[in-house]
Amino acid sequence: MSPSAAVLIPLAAAVLLRPVVGQTQCGGNLYTPGTLNFTLECYNAFQDCVAQFEANASQVDCNDGKGNLFMQQQANLGASPGSQNNDAIIAFQDIRDLCLLSGSTTATWGYSDNQWYWAAAEDACYTNDPTRTDVVKTHPAPFCIQNRDSSLPECYPQPDATPPGGPLKVIKTAKTRNGFKSSARGWNTYGVQALVNGSQVVPSFAGQSGLFYTQKFVETQCGVLARPEFKKAGYDLCSLDSGWQATTAVDQHGRIIYNTTRFNLPELASWLHKRDLKLGVYITPGVPCLAHNQTILGTNIKIKDVLNGNNDQINCDFDFRKDGVQQWHDSVVAQWASWGVDMLKLDFLTPGSPSNGANLACDSSDAVRAYQKAIKKSGRKIRLDISWKLCRNETWLPIWSDLAESMRTDQDLDNYGTNTLMAWQVGQRAIENYRQYIGLQAQRNVPLTIYPDMDALFTVNPEHLAGVNDTIRYTVQNHWLGAGANLIIGGDMEQVDALGLKLTTSKQSIDAADFFAKYPMQPRNPGTGSNAAKQLQAWIGGPSDDHEAYVLIVNYGPDLGNGGFSTKLYGKQKVTVSLKDLGISGSAWTFTDIWSGKSSRVTGSYSAWLTEGESQLLRLKRTH
Template sequence: MEDGLDELALYGCYTEAPSNDGILNVVRYGTTPNGYTEAARGWTSYGCQATPGACPGYSVFDQAFVLEQCKVLAESGFAAAGYDLCCLDAGWNTAATDEYGRTIYNNATFAFPELGEYLHSLDLKLGVYFAPGFNCGAMNKTIMGTQTTLYEVWDGVYDGISLCNFDYSKPATQDWHDSQVELFHEYGVDLLKLDYVTPGSPSNGANLPSNTSASAIAYHNAIINTGHQMRLDLSWKLCRNDTYFQIWDKTADSIRTDQDVNNYGESTFVALQEVQRAIDNARQFISLQTFKNQLITVRPDMDDLFVANPQDITGITDQQRITVMTFWLGFGSNMILGSNLTDIDALGMKLLTSAESRAATAFCNEYPISPRNPGTGDNAAMQLSGWIGGPNEVGQAVVVLANLGANIGEAGYNTTLTGVQKVSISLTDLGIDHRPCYVVKDIWNGNSSVVHQGGSLTAYLDEGNSQFLNLTVCN
């Protein structure tokens, strides 16, 4: 289907939140269904797999390539900043299955469980990519611990990506999921990325069943049943209405809020157009939860984070790299790097590992940013925008001023302002004008100032640029 028809098929999944009428509701995250209190951080192979032109030297997706990248995460800067996941995307497994119809690794390119054991010895963790369903070639194999074949739990649907869909009403379906998660544990897996979940995954190029949300339930239950803690990340652009969000919120640790941000077919990783779209989808995600006045227990996954490499490789300017980091960090999103970790520059190290980055990450992992537009405090999409995370119980908050750039395609707003623009937001717009004054510190640049009650914060920002501020109440 064309993109528009895909969106029509998912009508009602991506509705705008109502206006907040300028009222500040402080958004907070809680513990996820599988027991995590922070968003996932680490690296994924997909950046280099999807845009090999941005990853010189990459030719084969194998264990040697993965270890070359992930050993960087074991270095002190990344270790202290919590980047501990080494994630294998599509291609780590083979089309064959074991005697119980379980998916197994490709022993021509990887060695399991040795890979997981080695990563664990470096205090790193292993993530793998997967999809709902089972390999159709395993139809006549018997599910581990049962007398039931996979044919007996098949619902008759082929999904178009070489997998067969489960009948989730059959008890043995859960037995298969339990056994697959048990095998993942034997491999040393700590995160499962479940892709092609519906409703969601628009423009997928496959014939997916319209609703595989039961797969999220089955994998979550398998994690619980086997007693092996494991992150569950659902992908991609999952339906966000209340009907389905309450499923994701009870089963997953994170859900993809957008399509891929990869700059396919180019020699750079990402483009500003994809960044704008990802930020707007995260805005929609957080705005819909703002009105519930309850802890959010599933994190947004804005897709891979591309900030580590120089601007000619990343594909956006250095100032725009700062904006990307500010928003991925600010939303409390997963921060899984898609960059080439063998070519990190000084700015990349600062954004990812500095004390300032770690402190802001810790704050936004509890208090994510939500939109507070200049002049109204409203939550609609705007090019010249304001955002706030918190305040917490002692009045600390983070604030973002941004010129997200002229709408290139799917930014959510219609303005096309070019060049440097004045972005100014009052404490009243932010909903925090009840304190005598705040000390304002620029998180990335380090300079400080004071803003008094009735005052405003102002920045002059070029397209795609932002200012990230930490506010603390004056003594």
């Protein structure tokens, strides 16, 4: 065994026992991996410093004594002794593998636990001498580090601009890969979980917080879904976000299991199914790292033998080239199907998913394929929702569209750090991301086989909990309906008010949702018919073969930072859209506001005065 391999083994083992999430930033001089190698002398000095730091949290500096390698740690000396620098090993592994050996000569690692680490290698640590054997080879970074707020333009391009007055190309949705003909409707736990202190504002969440919630809370919330008005409107999915899983245990085959102190998933599924409801669960790619010594069901393969070495989360990543990986996914989904699971939300996928500091595989689409195959093999009809803010360029939209029922188009909508569910600034951002998404889908000139997931629908609760006023609640509902998006309610089902009930369960809402599931809306700028982001905007879904359409007109109010349109028109504004702008000129149409019921016959243009954040969702029928 080489000296380098001998040192790597305990590092990897330590990571399996204590996964964390940190942020690595590479810097210094850049080089092309593979053109230089790292000297074994510097490598061993690096490892020796790691050992020194791990043994002594108060040690700040370490170097090789020759002026070629320098390292520092800033431990959290105010923490308990075992936690002061407990990130040191994985931090320096990231610094080494993602930076010093992968194209950069300096790196820092830091996160909110008040620990910080740094290393810098001078030129003497690198050599381009191909005859030297006392080296460690450099290589491209094995995992991707993405800034949460990066615009990632290669992943999220703007759609091609449609020419003013251009013809309308009706967008249609076909069946998804697993045979679904509409997006999901239901409720999810995370809206309440994300509140800064949900127990203060959601009575059934008392004594719970964040990932620590209970089956009783879920049953209380989803018991409301079982009411006739929600069932009639198709809201039948009771979805558990992160927190249902056991974090300190797996079964004998290394499969993800539920936290038995707070949940009994077979029992919960039975409870839901008796009420004609469905069960959804949240997962991320990979396998719990603590399962590394378990044997995959139906094989003699140990899980540790099919991993790829990325252990920077609670889950370790698979090497999908290896036998046993698909069998693990098959066994996991088969077990969940036997419990009665009806939907999987697979989160933290790439490309996309700004990483929050986690080392994510640069491409985790193989995880989606593995779950999709496992779902098919299970024989149970299970939805697959993939997340979050996935890459939607011309390469990736077709891939995701062939693998899942829905895909996230934006980051989280939650109003983190508060006890309200959302803020309109983030709502503007979500709508702008949908505009980009649907424009890119339209360019493909094929029926859509995946639905957009715009995140939770925060429209059923009054303003003190929703975080937005009633005018904006209408506008949010109108956009989620128009997009044909997942209608997964976030918030407290026990505090649904009259408006919330109307927005989600009324006949006009159901009719609109059913229509947009087939004909998602696309932007048509007032005055031009183009598809750019505008503060005063119009959208159209359809027309259908039966000469029916829906039009949404809106005044988003001043751009709050992420609306995409940059203008700041205040107060009421007149929004006028012509039939030509909408691409449906040459006929007369009846425009009916679905919420007020007011109708008018339109042969030229339609106008409305709308205040900031106000919209009208109009049902159109051709009259001749």
